[in-house]
């Protein structure tokens with residue numbers, strides 16, 4: 834599994850690096866690998882980033898799941914980019930997490946990826 838991260842201030846990148854999979858910056862992604870896991874973020878009242886839109890318009894069919902970094906201070910817009918991506922592209926929203934995630938968040942996504950590889954999800 835290749836983990837593609839969309840990260841401005843580094844929190845999502847840190848989360849991605851803890852998943853024990855290969856990682857790549859969304860801006861450097863060039864079509865390699867057929868099974869991708871996306872780590873993205875919300876901005877400006879729950880918007881999907883332009884980088885994620887450009888990426889998903891081309892490669893959403895390769896993305897098996899995603900995790901979305903956010904901050905609960907944003908209330909109903911917490912991690913809202915994940916809901917929008919799911920609605921528009923049908924990508925499974927595995928987890929919303931705050932900042933770079935707690936250990937339990939990392940473990941949850943590691944387990945999900947493991948189960949996906951085993952054909953259990």
Ligand SMILES: Cc1cc2nc3c(=O)[nH]c(=O)nc-3n(C[C@H](O)[C@H](O)[C@H](O)COP(=O)(O)O)c2cc1C
Pocket residue numbers: 839840841842843844845846874875876877878879880902903904905907910911912913931932933
């Ligand atoms: C201008 C701005 C807008 C944001 N808007 C949202 C938002 O609508 N919903 C949310 O959950 N988090 C929001 N956040 C929080 C970021 O998504 C959060 O800090 C995230 O961890 C950043 O990821 P990154 O460090 O990988 O760039 C916002 C942060 C900034 C600076």
